[in-house]
Amino acid sequence: MLCSLVFFVLANLLGSCLCLSPNFVACQVQKPKGMSPLVGCPPETIFVSQDVNDKHARFHSVQDAVLSLPELSSATILIAEGEYNETINVTRKGPLTMLGQLPTSALDSINRPFANRSDVPLKQNLVKIWNNQFVHTGMDDATSAVLLVAPSFNASLIGAGPTGAPLQPLFGNTDFKAYNIDFENRAANFSISQALVTDISYANASFYGCSFASFQDTWYTGRNGSTYVVDSIIYGQTDYLFGFGTAWFQNVVLANRACGGGIVAWKGTNLTDAPGNRYGAYIADSSIIRSPDANATTVTAGKCFLGRPWNDLATTVYLRTFMDSTVQPVGWTPFDSARPVIMNTTFYAEYDSTGPGGNTSMRIPLEHILTKEQAKDFTIDKVFLEPPKWIDQTYLF
Numbered sequence: 001m002l003c004s005l006v007f008f009v010l011a012n013l014l015g016s017c018l019c020l021s022p023n024f025v026a027c028q029v030q031k032p033k034g035m036s037p038l039v040g041c042p043p044e045t046i047f048v049s050q051d052v053n054d055k056h057a058r059f060h061s062v063q064d065a066v067l068s069l070p071e072l073s074s075a076t077i078l079i080a081e082g083e084y085n086e087t088i089n090v091t092r093k094g095p096l097t098m099l100g101q102l103p104t105s106a107l108d109s110i111n112r113p114f115a116n117r118s119d120v121p122l123k124q125n126l127v128k129i130w131n132n133q134f135v136h137t138g139m140d141d142a143t144s145a146v147l148l149v150a151p152s153f154n155a156s157l158i159g160a161g162p163t164g165a166p167l168q169p170l171f172g173n174t175d176f177k178a179y180n181i182d183f184e185n186r187a188a189n190f191s192i193s194q195a196l197v198t199d200i201s202y203a204n205a206s207f208y209g210c211s212f213a214s215f216q217d218t219w220y221t222g223r224n225g226s227t228y229v230v231d232s233i234i235y236g237q238t239d240y241l242f243g244f245g246t247a248w249f250q251n252v253v254l255a256n257r258a259c260g261g262g263i264v265a266w267k268g269t270n271l272t273d274a275p276g277n278r279y280g281a282y283i284a285d286s287s288i289i290r291s292p293d294a295n296a297t298t299v300t301a302g303k304c305f306l307g308r309p310w311n312d313l314a315t316t317v318y319l320r321t322f323m324d325s326t327v328q329p330v331g332w333t334p335f336d337s338a339r340p341v342i343m344n345t346t347f348y349a350e351y352d353s354t355g356p357g358g359n360t361s362m363r364i365p366l367e368h369i370l371t372k373e374q375a376k377d378f379t380i381d382k383v384f385l386e387p388p389k390w391i392d393q394t395y396l397f
């Protein structure tokens with residue numbers, strides 16, 4: 001009783017935080033000894049802990065908890081502090097929220113944005129989910145991802161070329177959310193080959209206070225996928241934001257561990273299966289920096305391109321983004337020697353870039369340096385063709 005009271009006060013204090021979900025913070029904070037970790041959680045929240053003696057834990061692996069869920073209905077999974085060596089594969093349609101535990105011991109440090117480019121080292125979460133898969137010849141990129149949100153195996157496939165793997169008449173999760181979880185592909189500490197962290201295809205998903213770490217192809221928003229990432233950190237080297245759907249990155253830190261390809265490699269479509277789509281990568285109010293964990297011998301100054309076109313209909317837009325000196329002054333590069341020209345069907349744009357890499361005077365002529373008026377066409381509601389119902393607008397950052 002006394003404990004609950006103390007906790008209630010604590011939760012109220014946390015409710016005024018800068019950078020947390022007011023809906024979930026009470027559930028997420030680690031509880032004093034003797035109190036259920038589920039105090040403050042939505043009804044029927046499933047608790048996952050690696051501690052086999054924890055009587056509150058229904059599962060000891062996150063994927064086991066996912067597999068226990070019915071196809072429909074909403075579900076919440078609370079994950080205890082720990083490093084989970086597993087691949088998460090969400091095929092179900094029903095809304096699913098994954099919560100990482102937050103520390104009580106460091107109220108001060110969580111009362112700040114998770115993604116702050118000035119933190120050295122950058123912040124980390126208590127919960128880490130990781131695998132060490134990477135792509136060998138003949139494998140599809142999808143099979144290396146740490147987190148898959150896609151309705152079927154074929155729908156998760158990425159394929160190659162301008163349209164990739166065949167279009168699937170399916171849609172998977174309508175509302176996947178993750179809070180305060182670090183997703184890491186630990187295949188190597190260098191770019192070994194494609195080693196994905198996410199593959200979100202034919203699904204709608206959003207992420208809050210998370211991080212995603214790899215070298216090549218860290219983040220993937222697949223076909224007919226819509227994703228939103230806020231107050232999060234993404235680490236990579238080559239094409240580490242890639243996709244064939246619509247992705248909005250808000251207040252993220254893009255941490256260059258080295259430079260290769262482009263930061264973004266996107267595809268668009270003019271096929272009638274996606275009428276009026278605005279497939280593209282949109283990065284707003286964010287920072288591009290040399291990753292504090294980059295190998296000291298790795299040269300990045302002036303070497304990282306903002307993007308390269310995976311197909312000629314690629315769209316990539318940076319809004320109000322700080323760019324450090326890792327950014328290549330010309331900004332953008334052709335895909336490869338087989339496609340040595342960036343076609344004018346590709347849409348590359350920036351608005352109000354700042355920092356030493358944000359000087360746009362040397363950018364390629366094809367790029368659009370947007371006016372304030374033109375930039376108004378790039379908002380969350382406009383690129384998703386509606387105000388997305390699957391984004392948590394209450395998250396504070």
Ligand SMILES: *[C@@H]1O[C@H](CO)[C@@H](O)[C@H](O)[C@H]1NC(C)=O
Binds near residue numbers: 085086
């Ligand atoms: C992680 O999981 C992989 C695949 O199951 C396994 O091969 C590897 O040994 C595990 N590593 C650790 C450190 O647990």
Ligand SMILES: *[C@@H]1O[C@H](CO)[C@@H](O)[C@H](O)[C@H]1NC(C)=O
Binds near residue numbers: 118
């Ligand atoms: C970002 O981090 C720096 C250095 O750790 C700190 O001084 C600053 O207050 C932080 N910004 C915010 C908004 O918390």
Ligand SMILES: *[C@@H]1O[C@H](CO)[C@@H](O)[C@H](O)[C@H]1NC(C)=O
Binds near residue numbers: 142152156
């Ligand atoms: C994900 O789970 C589905 C359903 O069990 C399975 O068909 C698919 O192969 C899995 N995906 C991967 C990449 O393992």
Ligand SMILES: *[C@@H]1O[C@H](CO)[C@@H](O)[C@H](O)[C@H]1NC(C)=O
Binds near residue numbers: 154
């Ligand atoms: C997955 O794709 C393969 C190759 O295109 C095809 O042979 C197979 O029937 C598909 N499976 C399903 C369940 O659609």
Ligand SMILES: *[C@@H]1O[C@H](CO)[C@@H](O)[C@H](O)[C@H]1NC(C)=O
Binds near residue numbers: 187188189
């Ligand atoms: C990567 O570096 C970390 C920290 O130095 C080390 O613990 C880990 O074993 C390395 N991973 C690989 C795959 O070499």
Ligand SMILES: *[C@@H]1O[C@H](CO)[C@@H](O)[C@H](O)[C@H]1NC(C)=O
Binds near residue numbers: 270312313345
């Ligand atoms: C669709 O895009 C492709 C690749 O840029 C182009 O060759 C084709 O003409 C376009 N089709 C239409 C109908 O605009």
Ligand SMILES: *[C@@H]1O[C@H](CO)[C@@H](O)[C@H](O)[C@H]1NC(C)=O
Binds near residue numbers: 167168171273274
């Ligand atoms: C994309 O998903 C929507 C549901 O969000 C569906 O209505 C539409 O048919 C899908 N389009 C394609 C090309 O799969």
Ligand SMILES: *[C@@H]1O[C@H](CO)[C@@H](O)[C@H](O)[C@H]1NC(C)=O
Binds near residue numbers: 295
């Ligand atoms: C840094 O890179 C050098 C040169 O490629 C390599 O020899 C060294 O092992 C790397 N260090 C770490 C910590 O990965």
Ligand SMILES: *[C@@H]1O[C@H](CO)[C@@H](O)[C@H](O)[C@H]1NC(C)=O
Binds near residue numbers: 344345
């Ligand atoms: C793109 O280039 C083609 C051929 O070079 C030209 O006809 C067309 O007007 C250009 N389109 C735009 C939008 O600049």
Ligand SMILES: *[C@@H]1O[C@H](CO)[C@@H](O)[C@H](O)[C@H]1NC(C)=O
Binds near residue numbers: 359361362
């Ligand atoms: C931007 O770069 C150009 C060309 O190098 C230089 O002349 C100009 O002074 C720079 N602008 C700023 C604000 O640094």
Ligand SMILES: *[C@@H]1O[C@H](CO)[C@@H](O)[C@H](O)[C@H]1NC(C)=O
Binds near residue numbers: 171174204384
């Ligand atoms: C997925 O999100 C898009 C964009 O907000 C929306 O148009 C679509 O209806 C959503 N799909 C489903 C199945 O909820």
